[in-house]
Amino acid sequence: MIEVLTYITEHAVQWGAVVLLMLGLYIVMTRGNLIKKVIGLNIFQTAVFLLYISIGYVLDGAAPIVLEGAERYSNPLPHVLILTAIVVSVATTSLALALIVRIQEAYGSIEEDEILEHGET
């Protein structure tokens, strides 16, 4: 039991990422409301950002800028990568929201079952 707990606490960030990942995916798959799907997708992507940021962490590492007295620095590369991924995620979200506006205009609803109901033409 103790081993399991230490295993979990030692990898708290990774576990956090896994939980968020599953939550996001679950929301995307089970919710019928398109906005909620997009929110789920965002949670799903945030989990990956967390995972990446955790890769860059160096024990006792300072922020990766020139600092007085700092000997070790965190790895800045994953941070930069995730900045790019965040931009992608923002673009995806805005495109998804734009599509939802168009779906609302075309069908008068953003609930998936209602769209399917009167959507076969």
Added chain:
Amino acid sequence: MSIVEHLPALQVAVPLIAAPLCAMMLRPSIAWPFAVLASWITFAISVALMDQVLSHGTITYNMGGWSPPWGISYVIDPLNALLLLLVSGMAAIIMPGVRLGIGVEVTFRAQRLFFTVALLSLTGMLGIVITGDAFNLYVFLEISSLSSYALVAMGSDRRASKAAFNYLIQGTIGATFILIGIGLVYMMTGTLNMADMANRLTDLHGSATVQAAFAFILVGAGIKFAMFPAHAWMPNAYTYAPSLVSAFFGATATKVGAYILIRFIYDVFGAEFAFDEMHVGWVLIPLGLAGAFVGSLVAIWQDDLKRMLAYSSVAQIGYVAAAIGLGNHDGLIAAIVHVFNHGLMKGALFLVTACVILRLGRADMTSFRGLGKRMPVTMGCFVVAGLSMIGVPFTVGFISKWYLILGALDADMWPVAVLIVMSSLLSIIYIWRVVEVAYFNDPPDDVKVTEAPAMLLVPTLILTVLCIAFGVATKITVGVAGLAANSLGVYP
């Protein structure tokens, strides 16, 4: 420094720069020739790169002069070169017809933006194929995906928005899975350069993190590749997208997914790890064959030609997946050649649909009645490309299936070879349905239809002729695919 040295950068830069310029042009009548010119220059660069690769071997280009593994490098080996040729060639052939094709389907206001998004999509696909950096691959994947969602949403049917939304959700999940996989590999190797990754991963066999990374990338690329059972986004997206977008995507988008799969399985992770440790063949071959049967069977029952072709793509992608899973020289040749050949025939078939939709406004089975007499050239193209889809000798479809069966026999899997032949027979049925309606039914008297205009007919004819040309002269496709298989370390 001559311009020839910078061709790898220009390959991606030309469409990338042309895209925002198109958005600034207020009239589609100006944006269109500009986009055509950009796509032709891009194609010329691909041809030049292919020529260089064949005469001098693999090209490595360091972006901004930063040497790898610090900088981003573009690596062009025979596999990349062939895919670049396919993607840019399809764009160059289809782009001239776009003006007419989208005239009936996309609102005038959106037309110039259509060219912008199409060029961005082209940029993304070329970037995925050309780059030697794993994270760069993800960025280009998202560029091509985001523009693909927008292109699908431009369809005139209101269901296009819903199809694009579903495509967006599933595409994003797929891309994010690839991102997780790349992150896990980075965690273990500390590098993002694919060649460097491949070197360092050889010492890491047995690591659970690397195995998880492989699984994530396999699933992510599988979704992008529309591999059964992750193909759900494709039929609707291809059915409701503007016809020429379907033609371009049917010929290229899923092929890029196949490229990612081949590159990561054979190059980055290595065939030894993928096949001996992860037994990827046991995933790809059964799913590929299942996809071939399910796709063909569902295609038989479709009334809308675009939807039928989309399900036929599910089946053809199944063959590619199975070929990748065979893991021997002939199998890999079959995968690469079929990626190229299927691009040609699916492009031709979707262009035929575009011609029919332009003239009749729809492409369901009843609208094909008597078209064999009314649109003889268009339907002739359909018959030739359809025969190629079935795999009749002297067409490209025969070449790829021939190598696929050779690969299956080489791997001592004769049941696989039998199943491939059986599923090919199913494609006869769905192609025949259209041929029967078009040639053995009388045209309705009240509808006067003439042959499609030259702007659309010529691209269709070019692709159809290529379907036969590459089926007779196989030196380019099979020869380059053989070189590609060798460069991936899979020897006969």
